[in-house]
Amino acid sequence: MKHLLVIVFSLAVALLGACTEPDRPSISLFLAVERGDLDQLERHIYWGTDINTALPNGVYPLHAAAQKGRFVMVRNLLKHGALIDQQIADGSTALDVAILAGRTQVAELLLKEGAQLDASALLAKAAQIGSTDRDTVRFLIARGADTEFRDASGDTPLLTAIRQDNHRLASHLVNQGADVNAATADGKSALQLATELKLPEIVSLLTRQGAR
Known part of the structure; x- marks a missing residue:
């Protein structure tokens, strides 16, 4: 009986885990950032998409989110290992991009997290x-x-x-x-x-x- 209870409990835990596991992304990381889709971003992060690889337009997810002033998205990217001082082709960091776009709230966050200026x-x-x-x-x-x-x-x-x-x-x-x-x-x-x-x-x- 005790053995049966252990099995039932294990199955319940497994089923619970399956229920809480997010779906796989249904759009690219590029589109997720462009659209400001936090749910899709979180799916990409959960399923291991490399957030430090350049997007098709040549910028990194952190740069794209910063340029558009997507504060929560920037915070999530940093939390999950986005390289804060990574540079795009012209030498700009995400902080540079945010400031030049007038996204001062995002710039404040990046500075607080240690970005160089x-x-x-x-x-x-x-x-x-x-x-x-x-x-x-x-x-x-x-x-x-x-x-x-x-x-x-x-x-x-x-x-x-x-x-x-x-x-x-x-x-x-x-x-x-x-x-x-x-x-x-x-x-x-x-x-x-x-x-x-x-x-x-x-x-x-x-x-x-x-x-x-």
Whole structure:
């Protein structure tokens, strides 16, 4: 009788385990992340899909989730071993992607979990890609980004914004204390550069801020 009870109990445990085991994924990991489908993500994780392998678009699941601001998905990926400082082809980490997309809540989570940040270099990159997001600028400067950091061509982020006629970014930078008298590598002031490029809005912005 005792032996029979043990068998019955074992069968019950096995059946319970079978009932709680999640179904296998019915869509790819790429689609799960793109759609923000947490159930499908959890299925992939349970059934052993490698979350540190690049997706068909060349980015990693953590990068894709971070870029879209999927906070819970990012947290789940990190919990299950996603490499936090893994880089995609252009050298960007998930943190870089999140910040450049203005996903500051996700960026805060990544920083809390130990992600590495070069705030000055990322501010320069934000300018180079034509970012206009005020939260990105504020977030980076609040974390030590130097508005006078020079990129490989010798330009500060403000000078880069002027070259691109990016009035919105120029305004954000000026409002955050960027030097309106910064000069290019060949000695042209920000105001001279904007004047030569015939950018009246930026000329007005710089002039109002005391540019010479």
